[in-house]
Amino acid sequence: MILDDVTMPEYERGILDSSTVIIPFGSLEEHGAHLPLCTDTLQVVEVCRRVAERAGVHLAPAVAYGVCRSTRNHPGTIGISTATLRAITIDLVRDFHRHGMRSFVLISGHAGKTHVLTLVDAGEQLLDELPDIRVSVISEYNEIQEAGKALVEAADDSHAGEIETSRVMFLRPELVKGTSPAEWPVFPDARLVRDKRRHWRGGVWGDPSRASAEKGRQLTEIAVARVIELIRELEDYRESTGGAEPA
Numbered sequence: 001m002i003l004d005d006v007t008m009p010e011y012e013r014g015i016l017d018s019s020t021v022i023i024p025f026g027s028l029e030e031h032g033a034h035l036p037l038c039t040d041t042l043q044v045v046e047v048c049r050r051v052a053e054r055a056g057v058h059l060a061p062a063v064a065y066g067v068c069r070s071t072r073n074h075p076g077t078i079g080i081s082t083a084t085l086r087a088i089t090i091d092l093v094r095d096f097h098r099h100g101m102r103s104f105v106l107i108s109g110h111a112g113k114t115h116v117l118t119l120v121d122a123g124e125q126l127l128d129e130l131p132d133i134r135v136s137v138i139s140e141y142n143e144i145q146e147a148g149k150a151l152v153e154a155a156d157d158s159h160a161g162e163i164e165t166s167r168v169m170f171l172r173p174e175l176v177k178g179t180s181p182a183e184w185p186v187f188p189d190a191r192l193v194r195d196k197r198r199h200w201r202g203g204v205w206g207d208p209s210r211a212s213a214e215k216g217r218q219l220t221e222i223a224v225a226r227v228i229e230l231i232r233e234l235e236d237y238r239e240s241t242g243g244a245e246p247a
């Protein structure tokens with residue numbers, strides 16, 4: 001069920017069919033001069049909606065803000081701290097658990113490393129705290145990058161590049177405003193930089209000119225199939241009953 005849309009009795013019945021809930025995490029973040037600030041949220045919600053319908057699991061409303069480090073000085077990026085993301089993740093899982101959910105799919109459309117690691121950190125704490133839950137943390141972009149590589153032409157495609165532009169062209173073509181120049185920013189190896197825009201003028205990583213709506217359709221399908229596979233693996237998983245770890 002789509003939790004935004006159901007009533008109390010529908011929730012009570014729905015929980016008997018499945019105790020798996022997907023919580024999507026997006027961001028309000030610059031995506032070059034051509035894609036909307038909601039790009040990450042849009043992509044992950046559209047994938048999760050298809051997954052929920054096909055796999056018969058439940059979809060929670062998205063958390064539409066994320067931890068955005070490298071784009072934080074670009075206009076339009078409005079982020080939250082790791083402490084806030086960690087706290088809201090823990091609060092949501094605890095409350096869904098209180099209302100009968102047992103398998104939790106924390107899936108991010110924003111691929112920022114610190115952001116995804118914060119979800120992992122929250123998930124690990126929840127595993128300690130709630131002995132009867134299972135948790136997956138999925139970075140939807142990373143799954144697509146791996147499973148969709150045959151479709152992608154540009155090397156080292158990432159933020160607002162060929163993949164994301166294709167996906168928004170497929171999902172919401174009216175939100176794509178032309179294109180942006182190809183860009184592959186270079187940050188120092190170890191030194192943290194305050195003026196991040198100096199290293200990343202246009203806010204694009206990759207080549208959006210290679211994008212197409214048809215690629216976007218195929219990449220979306222790849223993401224849906226992969227997320228369903230990961231959910232089945234999560235639901236089938238049984239914890240060991242204790243004793244020594246196998247050698």
Ligand SMILES: [Zn+2]
Nearest residue numbers: 039040160164
């Ligand atoms: Zn993105």
